[in-house]
Amino acid sequence: MRLNTEQIEALDNRYRALFINALSGFKGANLIATCDDRKNTNLAIFTSVFHIGSMPPLLGMISRPHSVTRDTLENIVQTGHYTINHVNASIVQQSHQSSARYDKDISEFHATGLKEQWLDDFPVPFVQQSRIQLGMKLREQHQLEINNTVMIIGEIIYINIKDDVVHQDGYVDIERAGSIATSSLDSYHRTDMLTQLSYAKPDKLAEQLTHRKK
């Protein structure tokens, strides 16, 4: 199938949404938890979290206009904080359900059965069932004029993660933590490690790492 711009524009809206959302490849599945100044909580699944840098530790994400994730954005701006919680295989259905358009006075925590966890005085809740939990501080937001989405950049200021998935060299085995991958708008995938490769150099082919220690 070969498509050009005219053919892409001519696709039916729902078809195009499923189709185009698959094209960036596999994505992470993350629950973004927020609250307003009165501690009314909100939870939404995002598949657009991406790495920006490790020093300082920065992650970006895209918030769509006029979508259910607007409450998320308003809360982030109000409190300056949010949490990112990896979706794992045992909470896939509840996490997906958080994308439904609940009334504003209903917390998706209550609606889905995912549990709020308040840790170490962090101002926003985490998701208790998640095994990789990140406390974020809002650093920048950019309105992307091209389609009115908002890019949120946050700094990781708190990390809660099980010791047994962190290796001696810093590698985090997110597969062992049960984190899953997503594709398109509705598909969730387990993973199976294929290979780990050494740092690539011009004079030598990268080799499979076999010595990584727990």
Place this chain on the structure above:
Amino acid sequence: MRLNTEQIEALDNRYRALFINALSGFKGANLIATCDDRKNTNLAIFTSVFHIGSMPPLLGMISRPHSVTRDTLENIVQTGHYTINHVNASIVQQSHQSSARYDKDISEFHATGLKEQWLDDFPVPFVQQSRIQLGMKLREQHQLEINNTVMIIGEIIYINIKDDVVHQDGYVDIERAGSIATSSLDSYHRTDMLTQLSYAKPDKLAEQLTHRKK
């Protein structure tokens, strides 16, 4: 393991790079192919491609400062175009190898054995061994002041994809296409479909899709 900002900052640089790069969750693995005005080609693996919107069809990616991917950025600005090619399991090692710092006069295509494919007069090559190939037009670039990375926003103006992985409703089975997921800086994972869920509504739990047709 619980870490706060001071503890994150105190981590050894290599440890922190492996550690923080894992925290956004699974990522797509994509080969970005470019050329300069004289058709000298360049190829680099990126794990930061993310979905911005489907109408118009937009993808973003992050280019780091002073990294091997600078040639990629210079070429994109020079020609206004680039291609995104999914990495599949059979080209993982060659794709990873494209991240080595080759001299500027050596194309990573030649160095790695990945093959240039020139399609339908598109001004930039695709990767022949890739089964999902996207032709991109540069739309915006933003320097992120916070850490000097550059965010590139491109529009998908050409799509070449095998018919047998596209379903009737527009869903693209990238798992069947062999596309893989990555984590941290050096790990590659096959996937295994866990579930596909219906559009979530407040009054009803999302259900497993069983009727998706080829």
